[in-house]
Amino acid sequence: MVQLDERKKSILKAVVDDYIATAEPVGSKSLVTRYHFNVSSATVRNEMAELEEMGYLEQPHTSAGRIPSDKGYRAYVDSLLSVEDLSEEAADRIRHYFQESIDELTGLIRKASTVLSEQTGYTSVALSPHLKRSHLSQIKILMIEPGRALVVVVLSAGVVKDRLVRIPEILDAEQLMRIANAIEDQLSGMTLDDITLVTVATAAKQTTLPESLLNQVLYEAYVSIKQADNLEVYMEGSHNLLSYPEFYDVKKAREYLKTLTATGMIAGYMSELRDNADPGDEMQNDESVRDQSEPPDKHLILQLPEKRYGNSQEDDRRNPAYTVRIGQEIMLEGLRDCSFITTTYKMGDFVAGRIGVIGPKRMAYGKVISHISFVKKTLNDQITHLSKGKSRTEGK
Amino acid sequence: MVQLDERKKSILKAVVDDYIATAEPVGSKSLVTRYHFNVSSATVRNEMAELEEMGYLEQPHTSAGRIPSDKGYRAYVDSLLSVEDLSEEAADRIRHYFQESIDELTGLIRKASTVLSEQTGYTSVALSPHLKRSHLSQIKILMIEPGRALVVVVLSAGVVKDRLVRIPEILDAEQLMRIANAIEDQLSGMTLDDITLVTVATAAKQTTLPESLLNQVLYEAYVSIKQADNLEVYMEGSHNLLSYPEFYDVKKAREYLKTLTATGMIAGYMSELRDNADPGDEMQNDESVRDQSEPPDKHLILQLPEKRYGNSQEDDRRNPAYTVRIGQEIMLEGLRDCSFITTTYKMGDFVAGRIGVIGPKRMAYGKVISHISFVKKTLNDQITHLSKGKSRTEGK
DNA sequence: AATTAGCACTCTTAATGCATGAGTGCTAAA
DNA sequence: TTTAGCACTCATGCATTAAGAGTGCTAATT
Numbered sequence: 001m002v003q004l005d006e007r008k009k010s011i012l013k014a015v016v017d018d019y020i021a022t023a024e025p026v027g028s029k030s031l032v033t034r035y036h037f038n039v040s041s042a043t044v045r046n047e048m049a050e051l052e053e054m055g056y057l058e059q060p061h062t063s064a065g066r067i068p069s070d071k072g073y074r075a076y077v078d079s080l081l082s083v084e085d086l087s088e089e090a091a092d093r094i095r096h097y098f099q100e101s102i103d104e105l106t107g108l109i110r111k112a113s114t115v116l117s118e119q120t121g122y123t124s125v126a127l128s129p130h131l132k133r134s135h136l137s138q139i140k141i142l143m144i145e146p147g148r149a150l151v152v153v154v155l156s157a158g159v160v161k162d163r164l165v166r167i168p169e170i171l172d173a174e175q176l177m178r179i180a181n182a183i184e185d186q187l188s189g190m191t192l193d194d195i196t197l198v199t200v201a202t203a204a205k206q207t208t209l210p211e212s213l214l215n216q217v218l219y220e221a222y223v224s225i226k227q228a229d230n231l232e233v234y235m236e237g238s239h240n241l242l243s244y245p246e247f248y249d250v251k252k253a254r255e256y257l258k259t260l261t262a263t264g265m266i267a268g269y270m271s272e273l274r275d276n277a278d279p280g281d282e283m284q285n286d287e288s289v290r291d292q293s294e295p296p297d298k299h300l301i302l303q304l305p306e307k308r309y310g311n312s313q314e315d316d317r318r319n320p321a322y323t324v325r326i327g328q329e330i331m332l333e334g335l336r337d338c339s340f341i342t343t344t345y346k347m348g349d350f351v352a353g354r355i356g357v358i359g360p361k362r363m364a365y366g367k368v369i370s371h372i373s374f375v376k377k378t379l380n381d382q383i384t385h386l387s388k389g390k391s392r393t394e395g396k
Numbered sequence: 397m398v399q400l401d402e403r404k405k406s407i408l409k410a411v412v413d414d415y416i417a418t419a420e421p422v423g424s425k426s427l428v429t430r431y432h433f434n435v436s437s438a439t440v441r442n443e444m445a446e447l448e449e450m451g452y453l454e455q456p457h458t459s460a461g462r463i464p465s466d467k468g469y470r471a472y473v474d475s476l477l478s479v480e481d482l483s484e485e486a487a488d489r490i491r492h493y494f495q496e497s498i499d500e501l502t503g504l505i506r507k508a509s510t511v512l513s514e515q516t517g518y519t520s521v522a523l524s525p526h527l528k529r530s531h532l533s534q535i536k537i538l539m540i541e542p543g544r545a546l547v548v549v550v551l552s553a554g555v556v557k558d559r560l561v562r563i564p565e566i567l568d569a570e571q572l573m574r575i576a577n578a579i580e581d582q583l584s585g586m587t588l589d590d591i592t593l594v595t596v597a598t599a600a601k602q603t604t605l606p607e608s609l610l611n612q613v614l615y616e617a618y619v620s621i622k623q624a625d626n627l628e629v630y631m632e633g634s635h636n637l638l639s640y641p642e643f644y645d646v647k648k649a650r651e652y653l654k655t656l657t658a659t660g661m662i663a664g665y666m667s668e669l670r671d672n673a674d675p676g677d678e679m680q681n682d683e684s685v686r687d688q689s690e691p692p693d694k695h696l697i698l699q700l701p702e703k704r705y706g707n708s709q710e711d712d713r714r715n716p717a718y719t720v721r722i723g724q725e726i727m728l729e730g731l732r733d734c735s736f737i738t739t740t741y742k743m744g745d746f747v748a749g750r751i752g753v754i755g756p757k758r759m760a761y762g763k764v765i766s767h768i769s770f771v772k773k774t775l776n777d778q779i780t781h782l783s784k785g786k787s788r789t790e791g792k
Numbered sequence: 793a794a795t796t797a798g799c800a801c802t803c804t805t806a807a808t809g810c811a812t813g814a815g816t817g818c819t820a821a822a
Numbered sequence: 823t824t825t826a827g828c829a830c831t832c833a834t835g836c837a838t839t840a841a842g843a844g845t846g847c848t849a850a851t852t
Contacts, residue, residue: 027815042825045816063815063831104560140538142548150556152538152546160546164500164556239653248646250638257635257653423844436796441845459802459844 003054004075010037011047012056013080016068020362023245025065070327070361073339077324077365086370093119094371098378105129105159105347105386110234112345112355112379117237120368122359123260124236127270129345129352131155131229136188136195139221141180143173149217151180151224155192157347158386161228165220168213175209179217182207192229197222233267235260246337246360259334260358269332270354273323273342321376322369327361337361341368345379355379399450400471406433407443408452409476412464416758419641421461466723466757469735473720473761482766489515490767494774501525501555501743501782506630508741508751508775513633516764518755519656520632523666525741525748527551527625528589535583535617537576539569545613547576547620551588553743554782557624561616564609571605575613578603588625593618629663631656642733642756655730656754665728666750669719669738717772718765723757733757737764741775751775 004012014035018026028045031037037044048066051057056072059065068076086094097115102108109126116124138154147169152162167176186203187195200222204214238260247253259265322343330340335358342356355375357368400408410431414422424441427433433440444462447453452468455461464472482490493511498504505522512520534550543565548558563572582599583591596618600610634656643649655661718739726736731754738752751771753764 025815029814040825042827043823046824049817059816061832062817064833065815103562138540142536142538144534144550144556145554148554150548150558152548152558154540158541158544160540160560162546162548162556162558166499237657239650239657242646242650242653250644250646250649253646253649254635254638257638261633261635421844425844438796438798439794442795445846455845457803459846460804461844 007039008047008051009080011044012051012068012072012075015048015051015057015066016072016076016080019067020364023362025060025067027065030065068361070329073326073361074329077326081365081369083366083369086374090119090371091374094374094378098382102382103386105383106232106234108379108382108386109345109353109355112375113234113236116355116357116371116375117240120357120359120364120371121237121243122240122357122363122368123238125266125270125342125356125358126234127267127354128230128232128234129157129159129347130231130271131157131159131352132193133191133350134159134229135191136184136225138188139180139184139225141176141217141221143176149176149220151221153224153228155228157352159228161224161230163220163224163227165224167217167220171213171217175207175213176217178207179204179209179214179221183218183221187225192225195222195225200225231267231271233270235266241338241358241360244360244362246362252337255334256338259332265332269330270342270356273325273354322372324365324369339363339365341365341372343372343376345376345383347383352383400452403435404443404447405476407440408447408464408468408471411444411447411453411462412468412472412476415463416760419758421456421463423461426461464757466725469722469757470725473722477761477765479762479765479769482770486515486767487770490770490774494778498778499782501779502628502630504775504778504782505741505749505751508771509630509632512751512753512767512771513636516753516755516760516767517633517639518636518753518759518764519634521662521666521738521752521754522630523663523750524626524628524630525553525555525743526627526667527553527555527748529587529746530555530625531587532580532584532591532621535576535580535621537572537613537617539572545572545616547617549620549624551624553748555624555743557620557626559616559620559623561620563613563616567609567613571609572613574603575600575605575610575617579614579617583621588621591618591621596621627663627667629666631662637734637754637756640756640758642758648733651730652734655728661728665726666738666752669721669750718768720761720765735759735761737761737768739768739772741772741779743779748779 011031014031014037015026018031018034028041028048031044032039032041048057051072052059052066055069056075057066058069058072060067094115097111098108102111106128109128113124113126116122116126135156136153137156138152140152140154142150142152144150144164147166148164149167149171150162150164152160154160183200183203187199190199197219200218204218207214238257241247241256242253247256322341325340325342327336327339330336330338337360338358339361340356340358341363342354344351344354346352355372357363357372359368407427410427410433411422414427414430424437424444428435428437428440444453447468448455448462451465452471453462454465454468456463490511493507494504498507502524505524509520509522512518512522531552532549533552534548536548536550538546538548540546540560543562545561545563545567546558547561548556550556579596579599583595586595593615596614600614603610634653637643637652638649643652718737721736721738723732723735726732726734733756734754735757736752736754737759738750740747740750742748751768753759753768755764
């Protein structure tokens with residue numbers, strides 16, 4: 001981006017904007033007329049040729065217009081895009097979704113996902129919180145019927161998970177409770193990561209039950225604890241992308257859907273993402289990004305219908321609360337023509353889970369970013385609200 | 397179907413078979429050559445014209461081949477189709493899926509759904525059991541932290557559901573237990589349908605707690621009990637149908653996906669289905685169905701590559717264990733070009749839930765029916781296996 | 793009376809040619 | 823450095839054509 005003068009930036013931005021709006025390769029002539037450049041099409045043509053040379057644009061075939069390359073989108077997102085704050089109506093619409101109070105964390109996360117897909121018109125994904133580093137707070141073993149029990153695991157964050165298990169038929173409710181209490185006494189406060197089959201077994205040593213009976217229960221308790229941080233994925237609006245021309249090719253659409261529904265694929269990918277990771281290329285030079293806020297000099301010949309450059313959202317850009325992955329940057333087959341915008345939500349003090357929006361590369365980045373930012377905020381609020389009083393049990 | 401002589405039946409069957417295989421309108425000439433009829437194409441042509449007259453076939457346009465109408469498919473499914481038993485390899489493949497033992501009912505149902513979609517190549521749906529008529533067996537209220545509790549509801553069938561709720565902060569674990577015990581003492585054995593807010597409130601009268609405190613807990617307990625029979629839908633392989641030419645039109649594909657993912661749509665539809673419901677039209681005459689088993693007379697000019705008429709599967713037909721809905725019979729927009737084959741699975745003694753396969757009308761009915769029948773059987777076995785020992789708690 | 797051969801006709805599909813127009817790159821003038 | 827101008831390219835749309843698969847109908851055959 002360092003190499004791009006103002007005019008090139010304007011042109012690149014215009015090309016991306018136009019292509020996002022129309023899905024048609026954009027040519028020099030229509031650019032000039034539609035965006036009221038005060039230079040001739042020939043000049044724009046030359047600039048576009050250079051932009052192509054530099055890798056920001058590409059041509060589907062000779063004598064067609066240009067479309068942005070992944071690098072072009074990247075530059076657009078990193079330094080050309082103006083992210084507006086969400087309009088009051090849109091914010092209200094989102095708040096409205098969250099109005100009916102929900103008492104389960106999963107319900108909230110689901111809702112966030114629904115909101116995102118419905119309000120953006122793309123596909124949304126949400127990941128249940130990552131709980132590896134949370135502590136065991138309680139464990140109960142509830143007798144269901146001889147031979148079957150329900151293990152309930154409560155984590156520090158107030159998250160509750162349970163699991164039906166098979167146990168020796170001779171055990172009664174009283175004995176199960178004693179085992180659970182022993183485990184709870186010894187292990188509560190430990191992080192899930194630190195708990196092993198050995199620690200569980202040791203914890204239950206003090207109970208007077210014969211080992212042969214204990215073993216199966218302990219194993220199930222252990223598995224239940226370990227599974228408490230199982231990732232869950234919520235997805236909404238996967239059909240939405242079929243409205244966009246890039247998926248008119250059914251083969252592509254199928255690949256895309258297959259990738260989305262393949263169990264674990266998206267979850268695995270999302271859980272490995274890191275926020276603020278500089279998508280390593282020459283764009284990372286922050287100076288050039290800041291350039292934007294300079295007053296437009298006489299070279300900035302583009303007169304945008306509405307100018308939104310260089311003001312408050314610069315803060316967002318300096319400390320982006322979201323991650324954007326574009327096209328090939330997403331390492332999943334079937335999502336090659338997509339972009340993936342994600343952000344995290346918090347539970348208590350540390351980063352918990354992730355929500356995201358998947359759309360065509362040609363997606364309305366500004367709109368999605370403002371929506372996802374707002375949903376993130378709302379979700380965080382709701383979660384705090386949900387677990388108020390939580391601190392009292394924490395660490396037990 | 398009464399009106400159809402053997403030759404018409406043969407021809408209709410051949411047309412449907414061919415169209416299912418090729419997705420191309422089938423003409424008289426290719427029918428004669430491909431299926432080794434020993435009559436001329438002209439004769440077949442006349443018969444096809446009559447079949448069209450009668451409503452079993454239709455023409456996409458003049459001078460094209462014929463394709464089956466919904467009525468044609470209906471006749472095919474009701475009396476022309478030969479359902480083979482599942483091959484041993486296919487059966488093994490299914491058994492293999494169920495090999496790893498699963499301790500949760502939902503896990504089993506999920507698995508059944510996965511198997512069906514993967515083995516048939518279509519979309520599968522499974523509904524969690526319908527529990528309205530099962531009894532409340534246990535209810536526990538577990539303190540999670542001051543102000544929050546987990547209500548665990550155990551039903552007669554051994555099904556366990558739970559729900560996080562908010563409660564007055566002053567209540568302690570001891571009090572919650574007393575409330576739960578009171579409810580359990582009074583209401584266990586009642587069907588979910590019979591339990592009302594009033595019965596719950598009455599049950600808890602004997603506890604010595606002040607009403608103001610009780611009310612919120614009772615309400616939450618009531619809701620938890622009522623929600624224990626919430627239907628859940630599991631769907632698998634929704635992308636599969638995109639492989640079939642009838643969905644090459646992206647618009648259709650989108651409608652289809654939208655209908656599938658619309659919450660409640662499929663669940664509502666499936667839960668209203670009744671097995672063995674005669675799809676009221678002139679086909680219901682059982683005599684004609686039986687005709688099939690008669691030795692082919694000299695009019696049966698069709699020599700099928702492999703004949704499977706008139707033997708064991710006649711029993712299946714007399715007492716079909718599955719329901720087939722074809723095209724317009726499915727009253728869901730977006731599934732107009734689909735067929736929907738469902739069957740039920742049992743839990744204990746009575747019908748519990750439903751599993752089904754959605755494919756194009758042009759689906760391989762025989763294959764799907766044999767698969768779904770086998771999965772049904774396997775699922776029933778697994779469920780019985782799961783809740784052996786159940787009877788001991790039943791009725792409590 | 794049922795079957796079939798034959799024929800004229802219909803309609804889709806694929807291939808071809810052609811005109812149009814939006815786009816390009818390049819050159820030479822401003 | 824910018825721009826006007828021009829030749830060139832290529833996708834798109836449209837009309838035409840030929841082939842092929844299918845039909846319905848009639849008259850001959852069994």
